Amino acid sequence: MSERAVLPKMLEAGAFALELSGVSRRFGALAALSNVTLRIAVGERRAVLGSNGAGKTTLFNVVTGDFMATAGRIRFFGEDITALPAHERTRLGLRRTYQISLLFSRLTVVDNVYLACRGVSRRRLSLLRPRPSGPVMEQAFSILQAVRLDDVANVEVALLSHGQKRQLEIGMALAGAPRFILFDEPAAGLSPAEREDLVAVLNALPRHIGYIIIEHDLDVALRVASFVSMMHNGAVFKEGAPEEIESDPEVQQIYLGGAHA
Amino acid sequence: MSEFAGKDRIAARSVGRSEVGAGHALFGLALLAYPAVASDFFLTQIGGLSLIEGMIALSLMTLAGYGGMVSLAQLSVAGIAGYVVAILGHNDTGVQGYDWPWAVTVPLAILAAAATSALIGWISARTSGIYTIMITLAIATAVFYFAQQNYVIFNGHSGFAGIPAPVFFGEDWRAPVPFYYLCLFAAAASYAGVLYVRRSTFGLTVQGMRDNERRMRALGFSVILHKVFAWFLSGIVAGIAGVLLVWFHGRISPSSIDVAASLNILVMAVIGGLRHPIGPFVGALVVVLLQTFASDLVGAERFNTLIGLTFLIIVYISDDGILGLWRQFAPRFDHADRSAG
Ligand SMILES: Nc1ncnc2c1ncn2[C@@H]1O[C@H](COP(=O)(O)OP(=O)(O)OP(=O)(O)O)[C@@H](O)[C@H]1O
Ligand SMILES: [Mg+2]
Numbered sequence: 133m134s135e136r137a138v139l140p141k142m143l144e145a146g147a148f149a150l151e152l153s154g155v156s157r158r159f160g161a162l163a164a165l166s167n168v169t170l171r172i173a174v175g176e177r178r179a180v181l182g183s184n185g186a187g188k189t190t191l192f193n194v195v196t197g198d199f200m201a202t203a204g205r206i207r208f209f210g211e212d213i214t215a216l217p218a219h220e221r222t223r224l225g226l227r228r229t230y231q232i233s234l235l236f237s238r239l240t241v242v243d244n245v246y247l248a249c250r251g252v253s254r255r256r257l258s259l260l261r262p263r264p265s266g267p268v269m270e271q272a273f274s275i276l277q278a279v280r281l282d283d284v285a286n287v288e289v290a291l292l293s294h295g296q297k298r299q300l301e302i303g304m305a306l307a308g309a310p311r312f313i314l315f316d317e318p319a320a321g322l323s324p325a326e327r328e329d330l331v332a333v334l335n336a337l338p339r340h341i342g343y344i345i346i347e348h349d350l351d352v353a354l355r356v357a358s359f360v361s362m363m364h365n366g367a368v369f370k371e372g373a374p375e376e377i378e379s380d381p382e383v384q385q386i387y388l389g390g391a392h393a
Numbered sequence: 394m395s396e397f398a399g400k401d402r403i404a405a406r407s408v409g410r411s412e413v414g415a416g417h418a419l420f421g422l423a424l425l426a427y428p429a430v431a432s433d434f435f436l437t438q439i440g441g442l443s444l445i446e447g448m449i450a451l452s453l454m455t456l457a458g459y460g461g462m463v464s465l466a467q468l469s470v471a472g473i474a475g476y477v478v479a480i481l482g483h484n485d486t487g488v489q490g491y492d493w494p495w496a497v498t499v500p501l502a503i504l505a506a507a508a509t510s511a512l513i514g515w516i517s518a519r520t521s522g523i524y525t526i527m528i529t530l531a532i533a534t535a536v537f538y539f540a541q542q543n544y545v546i547f548n549g550h551s552g553f554a555g556i557p558a559p560v561f562f563g564e565d566w567r568a569p570v571p572f573y574y575l576c577l578f579a580a581a582a583s584y585a586g587v588l589y590v591r592r593s594t595f596g597l598t599v600q601g602m603r604d605n606e607r608r609m610r611a612l613g614f615s616v617i618l619h620k621v622f623a624w625f626l627s628g629i630v631a632g633i634a635g636v637l638l639v640w641f642h643g644r645i646s647p648s649s650i651d652v653a654a655s656l657n658i659l660v661m662a663v664i665g666g667l668r669h670p671i672g673p674f675v676g677a678l679v680v681v682l683l684q685t686f687a688s689d690l691v692g693a694e695r696f697n698t699l700i701g702l703t704f705l706i707i708v709y710i711s712d713d714g715i716l717g718l719w720r721q722f723a724p725r726f727d728h729a730d731r732s733a734g
Contacts, residue, residue: 196611198611218610218611219610219611219612219613219614219615222611222612222613223613228611234605234607234608234611235604235605235608236600236601236604236605236608237604237605238600238603238604239597239600239601239604243597246597247597247598247601247609247612248612250594250597250598251609251612251613251614252612252613255594256594256595256598256614256619257594257595257598257618257619257622258593258594258595259590259593259594259595259596260593260594261589261592261593261594262593262594262597304612307612
């Protein structure tokens with residue numbers, strides 16, 4: 133609630149949800165990210181496109197703190213998080229999904245989401261069973277409804293289809309009070325019908341939640357984002373509205389050059 | 394697994410998850426009635442001992458089955474409790490033996506065991522898989538040699554003898570029937586505790602660490618804290634068993650906690666099954682029966698061969714010990730419990 137109240141003020145001030153200035157990340161001799169500068173306004177939804185190995189996932193890893201940046205600064209809602217450990221960034225409201233699902237495969241669907249909700253709330257060591265009517269369980273179930281998994285709530289995750297696992301990834305990112313989410317190729321491997329579901333789920337997210345979505349499929353990306361950043365060789369080389377990007381010759385060059393996953 | 398098999402399981406799983414059904418009631422009644430038919434020998438040497446060793450194996454199973462951390466040091470943890478009882482309470486060896494009342498020594502013994510277990514958990518928390526096994530094996534070996542070579546505290550090689558079980562409520566609790574019920578009570582309480590806690594918030598976090606430690610960290614959990622607490626709780630179960638074991642034997646020495654005996658605990662847990670807390674008790678019963686009667690069957694010196702063979706056969710034909718076999722032949726049990734992991 134309080135977040136929504138401060139939102140208009142931040143918009144007025146031209147505040148950014150996420151602000152990267154000159155961020156780099158090296159793996160030995162390889163510059164996976166070089167000098168990336170990126171500004172995303174509060175509530176904005178951005179698509180990041182780029183060929184395989186362009187550095188998109190590395191960008192996410194550096195923002196979440198899974199890897200530390202080797203140079204540059206990162207600000208999250210104005211706060212400098214460059215040196216903050218990953219779990220503290222999570223507590224600030226930053227969430228992500230993984231390109232390859234990282235789920236608790238032998239637990240049930242609802243227990244996966246429950247753990248995600250519990251991770252950012254108190255009493256994590258409680259020896260009591262979660263109350264089905266308690267606030268945390270209730271939140272878990274409302275998330276399951278949002279990602280359309282409520283009818284498989286008590287199923288073991290190992291038994292889910294690929295598409296359901298991708299939805300669960302998204303559900304876990306919605307736990308707690310997310311302010312900004314990084315979606316790493318959520319549509320990868322989905323059927324056309326499942327892609328439609330995904331687009332609907334993303335467009336139904338509360339307006340104050342901004343996100344970056346990595347997506348190879350322009351069709352999906354352009355329907356869920358209002359602005360596009362193109363990456364290549366660890367750098368952002370073009371930004372613009374979807375129409376500009378779609379008709380850009382350089383972009384077509386890279387995309388038609390066989391970089392599709 | 395095919396789509397269809399998956400759907401069948403889904404249907405079966407999402408209906409009721411009754412954990413304590415008619416099976417438990419019948420089984421519990423049988424255990425309560427056991428003294429009516431069993432001789433003193435079968436009451437203590439088979440019944441009591443299986444329940445005690447089953448608890449130590451349960452302590453291992455909770456860490457391994459729910460946490461993915463295989464510990465070979467849980468017998469050493471139980472041994473700590475036994476030594477505390479021998480040292481602070483009464484013994485006939487003439488070394489140490491402060492004659493403190495059992496109401497003081499027993500809680501201290503259990504606490505010491507749990508704290509030791511937590512310490513071992515902290516030491517091994519950054520390892521996984523085979524490295525956890527190696528580290529805990531090294532710790533078990535170190536505890537054994539330390540106890541054997543330290544005369545001031547542990548009375549070295551000979552250890553302590555003449556450790557009595559307490560007498561209260563007008564009962565000598567080492568007499569066969571009371572001792573059996575004491576073991577049954579402790580085992581049932583541990584078993585029920587594990588059954589409850591596995592679905593508690595904390596229990597779910599432990600299983601989450603087993604399935605995906607990196608994701609747990611990303612969700613905001615302190616993985617090390619949760620691991621150490623899991624080892625602490627598991628140490629309580631091993632500690633209670635350690636107290637009962639020292640009352641059972643009336644003595645304790647380094648040979649009670651040597652590496653071969655520690656491996657036996659792992660054998661029990663694996664033979665029984667690691668996916669449900671009843672497994673360790675089933676495994677303990679099988680091993681105790683083999684230990685007791687193997688000498689009649691194959692001669693005392695071939696006893697380990699027989700255990701080894703049993704182990705190999707069961708691991709070969711089942712994916713989860715005797716419980717795994719049971720699930721294949723009694724599918725209804727499966728639906729109630731597999732999802733708990
Ligand atoms: N942990 C790591 N250690 C070493 N090199 C890495 C590591 N992670 C990524 N890289 C390298 O950094 C570069 C960028 O990888 P990244 O995963 O960010 O690409 P991506 O744009 O997400 O590609 P894709 O579309 O295939 O997911 C690649 O060359 C990759 O091999
Ligand atoms: Mg990637």
